[in-house]
Amino acid sequence: MSGEIAISVRGLRKSFGPKEVLRGVDLDIRHGETTVILGGSGSGKSTLLRCLVGLERPDAGEVRVLGTDIFSADKKTMAALRRRMGMAFQAGALFGGMTLSENVELPLLEFTDLPPTTRRIVARIKLGLVGLEDAIHRLPSQISGGMAKRAALARALALDPELLFFDEPSAGLDPITSAELDRLILELQKVFSVTTVVVTHELESAFSIADRVALMHQGQFRVVDLPEVVKEHRDPVVRDFLDRRPPSQERDAESLLRFIEDL
Ligand SMILES: Nc1ncnc2c1ncn2[C@@H]1O[C@H](COP(=O)(O)OP(=O)(O)OP(=O)(O)O)[C@@H](O)[C@H]1O
Ligand SMILES: [Mg+2]
Numbered sequence: 001m002s003g004e005i006a007i008s009v010r011g012l013r014k015s016f017g018p019k020e021v022l023r024g025v026d027l028d029i030r031h032g033e034t035t036v037i038l039g040g041s042g043s044g045k046s047t048l049l050r051c052l053v054g055l056e057r058p059d060a061g062e063v064r065v066l067g068t069d070i071f072s073a074d075k076k077t078m079a080a081l082r083r084r085m086g087m088a089f090q091a092g093a094l095f096g097g098m099t100l101s102e103n104v105e106l107p108l109l110e111f112t113d114l115p116p117t118t119r120r121i122v123a124r125i126k127l128g129l130v131g132l133e134d135a136i137h138r139l140p141s142q143i144s145g146g147m148a149k150r151a152a153l154a155r156a157l158a159l160d161p162e163l164l165f166f167d168e169p170s171a172g173l174d175p176i177t178s179a180e181l182d183r184l185i186l187e188l189q190k191v192f193s194v195t196t197v198v199v200t201h202e203l204e205s206a207f208s209i210a211d212r213v214a215l216m217h218q219g220q221f222r223v224v225d226l227p228e229v230v231k232e233h234r235d236p237v238v239r240d241f242l243d244r245r246p247p248s249q250e251r252d253a254e255s256l257l258r259f260i261e262d263l
Contacts, residue, residue, distance in 0.1 A: 005064075006031045006163065006195040007052060012061035014047055021047050022058065023219035029212075034189050034196040036206040039216030040241065045199045046089075048216070049167050052197065053085055054078060066162065083111045086161030086194075088152040088169060094140040100127055100151045101136040107158040126154040130184060146177035150184065157188070164189070164196045170205060178202065182209050203242065207231065215241060 005028050012025040021044045029035050039045050050056035051063060054070045063070050068081055086107075094103045104123035108114050114122070127136050130150040132143075140148055149169060156164060169185060170178035182205040189196045189209075200206050206213060207227045214224040215238055222237050223230055230238065 004031045005029065006066060007197075008062075008064045009048075009052070010062045012048070012051060012058050012063065014044075014051065014056065014058045021219055022051070022061075025061070025220060027214060027221060027224060029195060029197060031195050032193045033211040034186070034198060034209055035212045035214060036210035037197065037199045037214045037216055038201075038203070038206050038241065041201075043216045044219045045216050046167055049089070049165055049197065049199055053087055053165055054082070083159055084161055085163045085165065086156035086159060087165040087167075088149075088156040089165070089167040094148055094151055094155070096140050099137050099139055100132060100143070100154075103140070103151060104155045104158050107155065111159060122158065123154075126157050127151065129157065129188065130154045144177075146173050146181065149173065149181055153181075153184065153188070160192075161194060164194045166196070166198045166200075168200055169198060170200065170202055178205065185209060203244075217241070 007027070007029040009025055009027040012022050013020070014022040025044075025048060037045050037048070047056060051058050052065070054063075057071060065081060066084065068077060070078065070081065073081065094100070095106070098106070101120060101123045104126050105119040108119045108122055112119075124133065124136055127133055130153050132147060132150055132154065135143055135147060135151075140151070143151070153166075153169070156166075166185065170181045173181065182202075185196070185198065186209045188194070198206075198209065210227045212224065213227050213230040215222045215230065217237050222235060223233055225233070231242065233239070233242075
């Protein structure tokens with residue numbers, strides 16, 4: 001199936017009030033690949049991700065996931081499709097009143113008929129995969145931020161998804177913990193060859209885990225290509241983002257300042 005299109009997005013538009021957040025998004029995501037979505041804050045990355053999993057309804061456009069047009073699918077089809085997706089979102093924290101095991105068991109409870117013992121065993125295996133076998137009975141308040149992210153990853157893996165979606169998996173972590181989490185995502189993706197979509201701000205992570213990099217700018221993709229191609233891209237918007245330059249107005253102010261200093 002590798003190389004075939006798992007998710008295709010065409011002409012996606014979404015506004016919140018007068019603000020047009022997605023302005024005609026087109027994207028193809030191939031089976032078995034990790035696609036990393038980059039872009040400045042507010043560029044529409046999370047909104048797009050929510051559209052991809054059916055949590056947000058666009059104003060226009062089409063999203064086909066594993067062959068299903070998700071906005072015209074009936075409830076039953078959509079529920080079956082959701083079972084094939086795992087997600088760990090920016091704000092999608094763990095449930096504080098539940099142990100890590102109970103958190104990971106939740107999708108199993110919701111989507112399967114597995115008996116409690118089997119659910120617990122599956123949860124233990126998934127938490128083991130992310131190195132949390134010793135913390136299964138702890139509450140989210142009793143673990144570090146990095147462990148919480150890993151637990152969220154375990155929960156996303158609970159149903160052996162074919163598609164995995166991450167929104168800022170390493171946000172708020174120190175660079176080392178964040179690099180460990182990226183490595184973990186990469187390993188899991190390679191082992192299970194899950195089609196993975198990751199939204200991130202972290203450039204280093206992006207280029208280390210991506211098969212394909214998509215750069216979002218003002219509600220549209222500016223470039224979608226192999227990491228090495230994106231890295232060398234000459235489009236000024238791409239360069240500004242990758243070289244972390246301030247927007248050009250500020251850049252003008254900077255050069256003016258330098259000019260004055262040089263006088
Ligand atoms: N439910 C909503 N209601 C109103 N405005 C929204 C809603 N969701 C998102 N927005 C707005 O849409 C814009 C894009 O938001 P989005 O969360 O998609 O950006 P993002 O690229 O994920 O940013 P970040 O990198 O900061 O997470 C923002 O201006 C945001 O305020
Ligand atoms: Mg976001």
